Amino acid sequence: MKDHLESSIFGDHDDHADVHDLVEHDAHPAAPPASRRELREAELAAQRASRRRRGRGSAARAGRGKPPWWRRLLVIVLALAVIGGGAAVAYQALRPVVEGFLESNDYPGPGQGSVRVTVEQGAGGSAIARELVDADVIKSTKSFVDAANADSKSSGIQPGVYEMKKQMRAADALAVLVDPKNRIVTRVTIPEGLWATEIYAKLSKASGIPVAQYVAAAKDAEALGLPSSARGNVEGYLFPASYEFAPDSSAAAQLKQMVGESVKRLDALGITPDKMERVVILASLVEGEASTEADRGKVARVIENRLASNTSIGFDSTVNYIFKKRGVPTQEMLDSDSPYNTRRFKGLPPGPIANPGESAIQAAAAPPAGDWFYFVTVNLCTGETRFAVTAAEHAKNVAAFNAWRESTGGKC
Incomplete structure (x- = not known):
């Protein structure tokens, strides 16, 4: 035991x-004691015998403590499955966070479809970027701001409407905006001295808006911003210049912009609203009669001198305005009893006869000093005009004009 x-x-x-x-x-109990050798x-x-028994015991213990190979393999497989399942769950939970770090903040481009984007006056890079994101042109404001910071031309983005694609690369979207040729605008150039009816036709051709809408818009003097002295007449206040109108601008908006340009220049010359009409009428006469810019001041002085002497102004341009015809008026036209006929009636006509430019307005606002009372263009091709103080001197200038007409047939 x-x-x-x-x-x-x-x-x-x-x-x-x-x-x-x-x-x-x-x-054996009965056996005698063994010898040393035994x-x-x-x-x-x-x-x-002891070594044999220890070998058998170790083998038995090894068999009991160590599972067979296939059991060990099974345990490993099961462990990996558990670990893999946990990783899948963790990935699903962390996926939004991971993708937030790894996902690009820019579209790969080149984009698709078409969308119009408006860059407002004074808009900065961040405001433009937000507009582009809202229109789905770019993916993030950061991508556009980064592209703009890397391009020195980005500071020159002009306000206006641009045709763009959806889902563009930020750098490609920026390239569209920095090129002013990509702005969608109604471009029209209005030369000096046109009548309002001629301007309506030019605006209509450029914008596609019917002339009738311009005629209707011109009747709303308050909406156009006309000075009170204009008495609701837009003639003379449609400032001649090159314009770029937004593609969706109305006839009223376009006329208002042009009126605003005229009023701005009159303000700059110190002309108060109550005196604007007289200056514009005088400037329209200057625009209709002066052949060159250098002559505008002198023509304005001639008008003032004739008004001061209570003599009729006597301009063909006022008669042409009555009939909306260019050229030398006929006798029938000269006999018109319209108050615009300065051949028959003294004083200024009741309203402007054209839409004058800036130099004509400046000449009317401050004509140079001089005693000129007459003038005549002696060469219609070059526009050479001669001014005179006396009737005799003027008669010589008229003779020079007749000589030119006879030698050329009045053609250039």
């Missing part, structure tokens, strides 16, 4: 215990 307990707790005995056990079981042989035999 003692040997069994020791073996259970401490394992196998040492070699001496095995020898004792072997000798105790193998010896004892040595018995001890060796006991050692061999």
Whole structure:
């Protein structure tokens, strides 16, 4: 019992215990004591037996403590499955965050479809970027701001309407905006001296808006911003210049812009609203009669001198305005009883006879000093005009004109 307990707790005995056990079981009580040689042989035999028993015990323990290879493989597979499943769950949970870091803030381009974008006056880079994002032209404001910061031309973006694609690269969208040729505008040039009816026709041709809409818009003096002295008449206040109108601008908006240009220049000259009408009427006469810019001041002085002397102005341009015809008026036209006929009636006509430009307005506002009372263009091809103080001097200038007409047939 003692040997069994020791073996259970401490394992196998040492070699001496095995020898004792072997000798105790193998010896015959009646046998005489063994010789030294026999004892040595018995001890060796006991050692061999002990080694055999330890080998069998180790094998048994190894068999019980270590599972077979296929079980170990199964455990590994199951562990990987658990880990893989957890990773999948984690990926689904973290996917928005990961994509937020990894996803590009720019479209790859080149874009598709078509959309119009308006760049407002004074809009900065961030405001333009937000407009582009709202229209889905670019993916993020950051992508556009980064592209703009890297391009020195971005500071030159002009206000207006641009035709663009949806989902463009920010750099490509910027390239569209920095080129002013890409602005969608109604471009029209109004030369000096045209009548309002001629201007309506030019605006209509450029914009596609019917002439009738311009005629109707011209009747709303308050909406157009006309000075009170104009008495609701837009003639003379449609400032001649080159204009770029937004593609969706109305007839009223276009006329208002042109009136605003005239009023702005009159304001700059110190002309108060109550005196604007007289200056514009005078300027329209100058525009209708002066052949060159250098002559405008002198023509304005002639008009003032004739008004001061209570003499009729006597201009063909006022008669032409009555009939809306260019050229030398016929006798029938000269006999018109219209108050615009300055051949028959003294003083200024009741309203402007054309839409004068800036130099004519300046000449009318401050004509140079001089005693000129007459003038005549002696060469219609070059526009050479001669001014005179006396009727006799003027008669010589008229003779020069007749000589030119006879030699050329009045043609250039």
